[in-house]
Amino acid sequence: MKDYTANPTITQPEVVLVLGGAEDIAPKYPGSVAQLNDAADRLIVAMQLSRRFPEAVVLYSGGKVALTPVAEGAFEVGPDMLRQLGLSEDRLIVEGRSRSSAENATLSRTMAPDGNGPWILVTSAFHMPRAVGSFCAAGWRNLVPNPTDYRGSTIRDQIGWNLAENLTDLNTWVKEWVGRLAYRVTGRTEAFFPGGCR
Numbered sequence: 001m002k003d004y005t006a007n008p009t010i011t012q013p014e015v016v017l018v019l020g021g022a023e024d025i026a027p028k029y030p031g032s033v034a035q036l037n038d039a040a041d042r043l044i045v046a047m048q049l050s051r052r053f054p055e056a057v058v059l060y061s062g063g064k065v066a067l068t069p070v071a072e073g074a075f076e077v078g079p080d081m082l083r084q085l086g087l088s089e090d091r092l093i094v095e096g097r098s099r100s101s102a103e104n105a106t107l108s109r110t111m112a113p114d115g116n117g118p119w120i121l122v123t124s125a126f127h128m129p130r131a132v133g134s135f136c137a138a139g140w141r142n143l144v145p146n147p148t149d150y151r152g153s154t155i156r157d158q159i160g161w162n163l164a165e166n167l168t169d170l171n172t173w174v175k176e177w178v179g180r181l182a183y184r185v186t187g188r189t190e191a192f193f194p195g196g197c198r
Helices: 038-052 077-084 101-111 125-137 155-159 163-185
Strands: 015-019 057-061 092-095 119-124 143-148
Touching (some): 015 101
Parallel strands (some): 015 057
């Protein structure tokens, strides 16, 4: 099993790729205060990396997952939070149409600056294997996984003996494994735990 460790060795990246999913889309968004969920660490790590590597741009990838079309110019919670945290507009690229990991990979590829990387991929640790597999399948190379938002090392750690209090983590774990299986069967990844796409 591939272990994607936190704080990997990084040398002069061209782009910090941060995947959406930190937005809390359950409540009606009033437009004044950003609503974030348990994956908000993605945005924090992206900002830390942008400060550490001031020459790199940040490419935010993720549209609003909704059953109905999203209005043109709808508020972008993730990108706007990056702006509020101090990321300048000239360093931010927003890919706001993708609604899956596979779409993150393919649509971001068309918007990324020309170059050979390295490209830092920021997403939740539980989601990193599917994200890496998707980006490798879409042709990315020299990708450096930078996982965040750790929620436990094993299913037993997450569930423990109090199942009622941990159903959210169980739901996340099951959803991610079903997603990995679906991506493997449909060819959107070559392995459950890709070794990378260098």
